[in-house]
Amino acid sequence: MNRKMTCLYLLPPSQGGIKDHVITLIKGLDKNKYRAIVVAPPSKELEQALLIFEHSFIPLGWDNKTLNKIKLIKRISKIINSYQVDIMHTHGYKIDIIGKAALHLSNKQVKVITTLHNFYPKKFNNPIVRFGMDLLYRRSDHIITVSNALKNHINLKRKEKVSVIYNGVDVNQSLSPNERYSVSEKRAKIIGTVARLSSEKGIDILIRAFSQLKHKFSYLELIIVGSGPREEALRQLVKSLNLTESIYFTGWQQETTKCLEKIDIFVMPSRSEGLSIATIEAMMAKKPIVATNTGGLVELIDHRETGILVEPNNVEQLGEGIEQLLVDSDLRGKTSINAQSKAVDRFTSELMVANTKRIYEKVMKKVNL
Structure with missing residues (x-):
């Protein structure tokens, strides 16, 4: 044998x-x-x-x-x-x-x-x-x-x-039965990210972009899934922006696909990224995605085809990218479907x-x- x-x-x-x-x-x-x-x-x-x-x-x-x-x-x-x-x-x-x-x-x-x-x-x-x-x-x-x-x-x-x-990622575990990319005014809209809370992930940029968006779209909420060395600093940033009632830290979660079901728009605001597993999971779950134009994220997201790409470390561009998906239902639908198809074929x-x-x-x- x-x-x-x-x-x-x-x-x-x-x-x-x-x-x-x-x-x-x-x-x-x-x-x-x-x-x-x-x-x-x-x-x-x-x-x-x-x-x-x-x-x-x-x-x-x-x-x-x-x-x-x-x-x-x-x-x-x-x-x-x-x-x-x-x-x-x-x-x-x-x-x-x-x-x-x-x-x-x-x-x-x-x-x-x-x-x-x-x-x-x-x-x-x-x-x-x-x-x-x-x-x-x-x-x-x-x-x-x-x-x-x-x-x-x-x-x-x-x-x-x-x-x-x-x-x-596992196709069977990641395909979400609850597609929530239609935005209406009847409930809070959930912006979300799944990431290690470290400097290279750019979560501080997302928080600042969300702060600007909140003035235009009062129904927005932000969920940050993950833990890491920058968590306390990020919590202090949220507090300083008076957003503790709108931004939620969940800590590390073993089953991130369940968290994705609650998210309307997924954001990966990395300053540096090899290839984001969380972004692949969001693609597989048919979520509208905004990501930064850096590293391997460019190989996942084709601008305005499978998501929106913005420059890293840029609060204004990140906010504008999220806003595009908030206000354009056709773009949300098209990029979500295309992203899932690409993930199933290649990731x-x-x-x-x-x-x-x-x-x-x-x-x-x-x-x-």
């Missing part, structure tokens, strides 16, 4: 959409052919998902202290040795560094696949740092980026080592899993699967 392929997944602390991506990927693996081991900070969601699909979750916390990173490297090295790992699949540059150090320490022959979900921080504009990252990724057997924008951003010389595999979990498995088989072609 052929041995199962053992895949070790390494996730960073600030997981955001990465956690959803990995859960979706593992759900799609044939448990008779693949054994998944996920190493990540403690997460009930990850633990439950892996238990259901008979895979392993090893919770390991880490921070930026050098001593703790060394301990983490040693722990991961032991895991590589203990589980006879075939593929180490890292998600993000920080955990990629740690994973490769652990692999070096283990002295095992393991294939390395690196998935990049986000753009480099601004500090990486330093040529020396970029050169170091290029050296790091040369040690990967294959690199996956979640958008063409990210592939162009890392700009590796060996293009054959880089594949674009879009994030995907499903089935496509994401199948394309990732092809990469696994490519790097393990000498192994009898």
Whole structure:
């Protein structure tokens, strides 16, 4: 009997959409052919998902202290040795560094696949740092980026080592039975977003745009689904604008599709974005969408065809984009239908899993699967 392929997944602390991506990927693996081991900070969601699909979750916390990173490297090295790992699949540059150090320490022959979900921080504009990252990724057997924008951003010389595999969502879970894109004056209209509350997501820009719109459209409300390091600052901003009765923070929600059912217009106001899973879910749920013209969002939204695109970090443009959808029912209807059609064709979990498995088989072609 052929041995199962053992895949070790390494996730960073600030997981955001990465956690959803990995859960979706593992759900799609044939448990008779693949054994998944996920190493990540403690997460009930990850633990439950892996238990259901008979895979392993090893919770390991880490921070930026050098001593703790060394301990983490040693722990991961032991895991590589203990589980006879075939593929180490890292998600993000920080955990990629740690994973490769652990692999070096283990002295095992393991294939390395690196998935990049986000753009480099601004500090990486330093040529020396970029050169170091290029050296790091040369040690990967294959690199996956979640958008063409990210592939162009890392700009590796060996293009054959880089594949674009879009994030995907479950069609059956994401198609919403409650389409609410007809706007009338009879009830509050819900503007909504689903995002990690961090600076790059631009939620402060959305709040300020909403503040301006509220003067023209008194029936508007804003729902912000998510949690993160900027939550308290954002709450203070809402308070300073006297909008606590119109803007609601729900915190992190496991079933975001239920939140989407309550939303009339979905907004993704990111300053930087690899490829937004929440926006794909909104497309699949047939929601009118306003998004910023940045990163992978441009590959999701075709202006005035599958949504409205506006420049990032621009309060006025974001407000105008939302207003276009509020007042134009034909535009809402057309973009909603087109967005769902595009999502079903190009951004499903089935496509994401199948394309990732092809990469696994490519790097393990000498192994009898």
